[in-house]
Amino acid sequence: MNKNVKSSSRNVAIVGPYLSGKTTLLESLLFVTGVISRKGNVKDGNTVGDSANEARDRRMSVEISTANTEYENTRFTFIDCPGSVEFAQETYHGLMGVDAAIVVCEPIKERVLTLAPLFKFLDDWEIPHIVFVNKMDRANIHVLETLNALKAFSSRPLVLHQYPIMQGEQLTGFIDMVTEKAYQYHPGAPADSITFPENLKAEEHLARAEMLETLANFDDHLLEELLDDIEPPQEEIFKDLKLELGADLVVPVFFGVAEQDFGVRPLLEALLREAPEPETTMERRLGTISDTPVAQVLKTFYTPQGGKLSLVRVWQGILTDGIVLNGVRAGGLYRLMGQQQQSINQAVAGEIVALSRLEGIKTGETISTNSQIKPLPKAEQLEPVFALAITPEKRNDEVKLSTAITKLLEEDPALAWEQHGDTHEVILWGQGEIHLQVTLDRLRRKYNLPMSTHLPQVPYKETIRKPVNSVHGRYKHQSGGHGQFGDVYLNIQPLPRGEGFNFHEKIVGGVVPKQYIPGVEMGVREFLSHGPLGFPMVDVAVTLTNGSYHTVDSSEQAFKQAARLAMQMGVTQAQPTLLEPILKVDVNTPSEFTSKVLQLLTGRRGQILGYEGRHDWQGWDNIYAYLPQAEMQDFIVELRSLTLGVGSFHWEQDHLQEVPEKLAERILQHISFK
Numbered sequence: 001m002n003k004n005v006k007s008s009s010r011n012v013a014i015v016g017p018y019l020s021g022k023t024t025l026l027e028s029l030l031f032v033t034g035v036i037s038r039k040g041n042v043k044d045g046n047t048v049g050d051s052a053n054e055a056r057d058r059r060m061s062v063e064i065s066t067a068n069t070e071y072e073n074t075r076f077t078f079i080d081c082p083g084s085v086e087f088a089q090e091t092y093h094g095l096m097g098v099d100a101a102i103v104v105c106e107p108i109k110e111r112v113l114t115l116a117p118l119f120k121f122l123d124d125w126e127i128p129h130i131v132f133v134n135k136m137d138r139a140n141i142h143v144l145e146t147l148n149a150l151k152a153f154s155s156r157p158l159v160l161h162q163y164p165i166m167q168g169e170q171l172t173g174f175i176d177m178v179t180e181k182a183y184q185y186h187p188g189a190p191a192d193s194i195t196f197p198e199n200l201k202a203e204e205h206l207a208r209a210e211m212l213e214t215l216a217n218f219d220d221h222l223l224e225e226l227l228d229d230i231e232p233p234q235e236e237i238f239k240d241l242k243l244e245l246g247a248d249l250v251v252p253v254f255f256g257v258a259e260q261d262f263g264v265r266p267l268l269e270a271l272l273r274e275a276p277e278p279e280t281t282m283e284r285r286l287g288t289i290s291d292t293p294v295a296q297v298l299k300t301f302y303t304p305q306g307g308k309l310s311l312v313r314v315w316q317g318i319l320t321d322g323i324v325l326n327g328v329r330a331g332g333l334y335r336l337m338g339q340q341q342q343s344i345n346q347a348v349a350g351e352i353v354a355l356s357r358l359e360g361i362k363t364g365e366t367i368s369t370n371s372q373i374k375p376l377p378k379a380e381q382l383e384p385v386f387a388l389a390i391t392p393e394k395r396n397d398e399v400k401l402s403t404a405i406t407k408l409l410e411e412d413p414a415l416a417w418e419q420h421g422d423t424h425e426v427i428l429w430g431q432g433e434i435h436l437q438v439t440l441d442r443l444r445r446k447y448n449l450p451m452s453t454h455l456p457q458v459p460y461k462e463t464i465r466k467p468v469n470s471v472h473g474r475y476k477h478q479s480g481g482h483g484q485f486g487d488v489y490l491n492i493q494p495l496p497r498g499e500g501f502n503f504h505e506k507i508v509g510g511v512v513p514k515q516y517i518p519g520v521e522m523g524v525r526e527f528l529s530h531g532p533l534g535f536p537m538v539d540v541a542v543t544l545t546n547g548s549y550h551t552v553d554s555s556e557q558a559f560k561q562a563a564r565l566a567m568q569m570g571v572t573q574a575q576p577t578l579l580e581p582i583l584k585v586d587v588n589t590p591s592e593f594t595s596k597v598l599q600l601l602t603g604r605r606g607q608i609l610g611y612e613g614r615h616d617w618q619g620w621d622n623i624y625a626y627l628p629q630a631e632m633q634d635f636i637v638e639l640r641s642l643t644l645g646v647g648s649f650h651w652e653q654d655h656l657q658e659v660p661e662k663l664a665e666r667i668l669q670h671i672s673f674k
């Protein structure tokens with residue numbers, strides 16, 4: 001065993017759908033292990049997790065938070081992850097650093113689908129995980145129904161590790177499926193051993209046989225025993241559970257009531273006994289291990305005082321106070337407990353700790369003392385799907401804004417921003433309405449930057465439908481001194497979509513001298529930047545065919561004016577028309593919602609290009625379509641509400657398309673009205 005590895009530790013992420021009880025479970029785990037003496041609760045806003053103001057206000061997790069505790073001489077580091085899909089990026093980055101995850105869910109059949117994207121992520125990354133069915137104080141479905149509902153969304157087999165003992169809808173105890181011992185829960189105290197409930201014998205027996213058969217699929221020795229009707233020794237079953245969980249081959253299932261601490265001690269026992277040690281994960285991720293310090297950033301925070309903190313998983317070697325990683329000297333080394341920091345001198349491989357002042361180092365990055373080290377894979381970057389245009393409430397704050405946004409983006413890689421080239425708006429992009437509201441709260445609270453928001457303008461363009469030739473533009477100005485004279489004839493022609501703009505000249509005999517031609521092009525370009533409907537013009541070809549000049553009064557400036565005049569006249573005759581940006585979207589949805597999503601798309605003027613079942617995700621479809629950007633604004637909101645929150649989409653700019661006439665009229669009226 002490597003002496004630099006903290007083997008008596010477990011790093012566990014607490015994940016699961018929105019409001020399933022993750023923060024409450026963390027609070028209970030900390031209480032049961034004695035690290036906190038009084039339990040907080042989410043309603044009162046005094047839990048260790050969700051400590052940021054933005055989380056307390058909304059009674060939901062909006063970023064990951066970390067807590068440490070000890071149980072049976074083993075250090076447990078828990079990462080409480082947000083459940084809302086709008087904060088999924090946080091969860092994905094956090095999951096990169098753990099050895100196992102607890103998937104917290106509710107015993108509600110209709111909500112089980114919301115676990116599907118998480119199960120897919122865990123399965124794709126082969127992260128060992130167990131399921132904790134929480135809120136078993138209001139379980140109105142049978143345990144096997146819950147289990148079957150869960151099975152439909154997991155590509156790994158689920159095995160019952162416990163059989164719950166219920167009194168009506170309330171969990172009162174459990175049978176351990178390995179030892180077949182029964183226990184009764186008591187509020188505020190560990191569970192008591194009780195006699196095996198006779199009425200559950202038959203059900204438990206069947207469920208146990210199923211568990212053993214599942215384990216035997218990965219263990220020939222166990223399979224032989226089962227075939228020969230030999231009762232396998234308990235140590236062998238525990239060993240299989242550990243091996244098969246550690247290799248992400250099976251998913252053990254537990255039950256509990258986090259609010260009453262029911263099921264929390266057995267969960268800890270199981271993590272202690274069966275969750276993989278840090279070394280197991282390190283070997284799986286890195287292959288060979290050396291002493292060179294290597295860590296990966298799971299999260300970046302800026303403290304209220306403005307200091308940068310990077311939460312890292314140490315994968316190899318020892319991190320010490322002041323260590324230089326990727327060329328940057330760390331300021332200090334800490335263990336985190338919610339928002340509290342405890343200073344430490346060193347952290348060994350297998351620990352999750354925070355380093356301060358790692359300037360320039362981003363979430364997901366691999367950091368090391370050796371610059372040649374191969375970067376560890378990092379969680380995929382989610383594309384932003386929802387946008388708001390923002391303006392500082394106080395004019396002078398514009399300069400401060402870009403510094404603050406840069407920091408926010410470091411803390412939250414699921415955000416993006418741009419200053420739009422056409423509309424000049426500052427646009428904040430994120431994963432949904434709540435995500436952006438949380439970001440705006442942070443701007444206001446942390447950076448004292450209150451913002452006003454509006455829906456981003458659609459970057460319409462204009463073009464022409466019809467060619468017009470020999471449009472005459474003459475600029476003649478006499479005001480004392482020497483005058484201004486420019487005189488041009490232009491051909492203005494539409495180009496195919498996507499061709500942009502081109503300018504040619506066919507001047508014969510120097511009727512427009514060479515030195516004035518750039519002025520003509522400049523005049524044309526200036527005019528096109530703001531067409532007659534008020535938007536930039538594209539897909540237009542302009543040719544200078546003829547003109548005349550004056551030896552004294554002509555200048556580049558005068559030819560520019562002449563070209564503008566010609567364009568003004570010509571474009572009005574060329575049937576100017578409005579173009580809108582069209583996106584190519586790829587919508588990802590459970591197949592049961594495909595027809596609804598198709599309707600949603602066509603109802604938003606979408607053009608369906610096709611759809612197909614996903615080969616990498618059974619029961620899910622990809623729908624491909626063209627969607628006008630004007631219809632994308634709250635598309636994600638509607639898509640999520642149609643699909644229990646699990647639908648998502650990728651998009652890219654594809655082409656410009658003429659806006660249907662009636663709609664164009666409405667848009668133009670609206671714009672001139674504004």
Ligand SMILES: Nc1nc2c(ncn2[C@@H]2O[C@H](COP(=O)(O)OP(=O)(O)OP(=O)(O)O)[C@@H](O)[C@H]2O)c(=O)[nH]1
Binds near residue numbers: 083259
């Ligand atoms: N009845 C019941 N309610 C519970 C239980 N555990 C948590 N809750 C309640 O469920 C709600 C959500 O709990 P949280 O712990 O905030 O859930 P969460 O999963 O951390 O929420 P997000 O991280 O925002 O997704 C709160 O009102 C809790 O009091 C439980 O075992 N039984």
